[in-house]
Amino acid sequence: MSGPANEAMIEVSNLWKAFGPLQVLKGISLAVPKGSAVALIGPSGSGKSTLLRCINLLELPERGRVRVGDQAIDCAGGKLPDDKALAGFRARTGMVFQLFNLFPHMTALENVAAGPLYVKRLSPQEAKATATALLAKVGLADKAHAYPSHLSGGQRQRVAIARALAMNPEVILFDEVTSALDPELVGEVLDVIAGLAAEGMTMLLVTHEMAFAHEVAKTVAFMSEGTIVELGPPGEVLVRPQNPRTRAFLARFHSFARTFAGTGR
């Protein structure tokens, strides 16, 4: 993991994925430099979530190459990587989900400790110490022994972020992590993510929070119908979109357009 600071930490080359007759990803190539945040925006059904799921191999691409850090997987039809190889790959690629997906039978602490305990095989004491520290980091030290059903949506999502962090991932993939939250709970989750970005965590975010993307991401990629249509700094893509499809999409975010009206056209 040495090398220049602008070396890509995530590299996706010519990625194809279909569900039955539906071609969802059509030859996506994308690089996320080490320590930077890239935001993926686009209409629903454009393949953003599928791209994320392909990057940590929750979905297996049918063609293309995915590299995260120094682990790479080539998908060229043929032989698929086995369960062990997939698990090893995913262990270093954190992911946070729209619907949190916390384990309901475990407390917040046990949720965060699960990876260190069962995957990294740390001792229970070490796993607990790691989990306690991470819950404190996301501001939930006092909820360590609460079950997910007793937490608010924002708290659940912060536990889920801590759970991903507990594996010391090289990158974190955020899949619309605030879309299921009540508006007043969005801020606390975005604050945690912004904090991670400031610490230099490499991240790829699928988001509909345009203001947040503008603030945190170094690069914004606009996806439509399985391809990346436009890619560049947020000041370009979000404010002066070139592609008509990007323009049409962003026109729907009226409040955003107003917010940035001064800096844009």
Added chain:
Amino acid sequence: MTGVGYSWDFSFLWMYRWLLLKGLGITLIYTFGSIAFGLIIGLLVGLLRLSRRWFLSLPLIAYIEAFRCTPLLVQIIWFYYAFPVLVGLDMPAVVAGMLVLSLYTGAFYAEIFRGGVISIERGQWDAAQAIGMRRVQVLRRVILPQAVKRMIPPFLNQSIIQLKNTSLVSTIAVADLLYQGQLITSATYRPLETYTTVALIYFVILFPLTLGAQLVERHLQRSD
């Protein structure tokens, strides 16, 4: 026959109490034995059924549907009278009875266990795999602890039904409770008292068990 003119008299059954008790013992042995064997079969088949490999799942589907879609009585008679012809090997009634009851309830258990596992949301698999768990770990640490809670009520119901099912082995002369009742009837010519008593014995055991299963179900619902 009944009603007017028939004088009920249960006293003669006291003479046969040990016979009835022995029959009840056999019934319970078949119940618990077939539940235990069925549990092993059901766990193996139910979990293997989760495999996406057709050469694993196809024979298991065939087994499950063969036993779910034919009457238990037909299965017992087939295994006792027809199966030996097929393999040229005689099977004692006690073995055939236990074998069929186990295979039968195992098929239902397999579907209960598989149903419990697939009822857990896909997101749980996603989250567990995303932190690097392997499939077996996901099952053990995340899916099964949640699924078992959902499996318990149907498992208890199927097991209670299984106690009733055992009475069918009397047709191949396994000396269970009902079979003893038939013996007593042919010796005393008093079917009314005998079969009423047999039915009452089943009821006295099953009624509390059914209530207990309902309590467990309510308790599990509350703790969700």
